[in-house]
Amino acid sequence: MSKEVILALGGGGARGLAHIGVIRALEAANIRIAAVAGTSIGSVIGGIYCAGQLDKSEEYVRDLSWTGVLSHFDPTLPRSGVFAGKRVEKVLKELSGDPDFSDLDIPFCAVATDLSDGNEIHIKEGNVLKAMRASLAIPGVFNPAAINDSWMIDGCIAAPIPINAARELGNAPIVAVNVNSTRIRSSRSIPEKPKEDISGSQGQERHNLWKQMEKFWRQGIKGKYNETMPGIIPIMSDSIAHLQNHLARYQMQVDQPDVIVEPPVGNATLLDFHNAGNLIEKGQKAMEAALAGDPFNSLESRERQ
Numbered sequence: 001m002s003k004e005v006i007l008a009l010g011g012g013g014a015r016g017l018a019h020i021g022v023i024r025a026l027e028a029a030n031i032r033i034a035a036v037a038g039t040s041i042g043s044v045i046g047g048i049y050c051a052g053q054l055d056k057s058e059e060y061v062r063d064l065s066w067t068g069v070l071s072h073f074d075p076t077l078p079r080s081g082v083f084a085g086k087r088v089e090k091v092l093k094e095l096s097g098d099p100d101f102s103d104l105d106i107p108f109c110a111v112a113t114d115l116s117d118g119n120e121i122h123i124k125e126g127n128v129l130k131a132m133r134a135s136l137a138i139p140g141v142f143n144p145a146a147i148n149d150s151w152m153i154d155g156c157i158a159a160p161i162p163i164n165a166a167r168e169l170g171n172a173p174i175v176a177v178n179v180n181s182t183r184i185r186s187s188r189s190i191p192e193k194p195k196e197d198i199s200g201s202q203g204q205e206r207h208n209l210w211k212q213m214e215k216f217w218r219q220g221i222k223g224k225y226n227e228t229m230p231g232i233i234p235i236m237s238d239s240i241a242h243l244q245n246h247l248a249r250y251q252m253q254v255d256q257p258d259v260i261v262e263p264p265v266g267n268a269t270l271l272d273f274h275n276a277g278n279l280i281e282k283g284q285k286a287m288e289a290a291l292a293g294d295p296f297n298s299l300e301s302r303e304r305q
Helices: 013-028 041-050 054-062 066-070 086-096 128-135 163-167 200-218 232-254 273-292 295-304
Strands: 004-009 032-039 081-083 108-114 120-123 140-142 145-147 150-154 174-177 259-261
Touching: 004 013, 004 041, 004 163, 013 032, 013 041, 013 054, 013 174, 013 273, 032 041, 032 163, 041 054, 041 086, 041 108, 041 128, 054 086, 054 273, 066 273, 086 128, 108 128, 108 163, 120 128, 120 163, 128 145, 128 150, 163 174, 259 273
Parallel strands: 004 032, 004 174, 032 108, 081 140, 174 259
Antiparallel strands: 108 120, 108 150, 145 150
């Protein structure tokens, strides 16, 4: 068996930056990535990688500060979502090069969920940016995206790890990456103050944005009897992570991938993109640990039996 794999990259907000490390470990081991299926942030990393733009994107996220993260979000009148998602689309367009699926160097599938019936939708044609945007439309956070006259929401609702979609892309062993593995989390995570220069109108605007988000983040920390209580963002982040992890574990029992990689990134929240370096490193080490067990030889032995 040739050393090539198909990646099934799961969702998980900023925790999904660990997918970059997984890819780097496979590259270092000279293991060819034959295709990629991605859900939510997994579709973003997967789509960008298949477009040959991962180096530029990794450099971009490694340079992000907390206020830089906040600048990607565009609050809107919350009818369908708190954020419109236009700023995220703009950044993804710049990072990916805005290709169509037919332009990609490596086969790719983005997984979204049809809002009308909850079905898992595999997007493998058309514009990659639109597919990524549909796949990461977290309910209540981003407005849903229209694909083929249907409203699409985050693929994690139907398939937190896109194993079924990965199987459609070829016969190579499937490496499933779960970044929502349950572990103790700090639900009182508070963003650090920005360290960058706040001089000038733009700097002051970013500083004011941080102040507003800090206030929003801290709401609810003090309870009626002064007990410590998490803020709304950590509550949303942890709730989504637990839900996705439970569904992912059931999914992997029913449809078992060949290799499961679970980077220890549970302490990161959905928005911790400013900790990219740490998250990428954990993803790389987790994949390296999996490779140390020589899973490919084990798969070859099973195939010969």
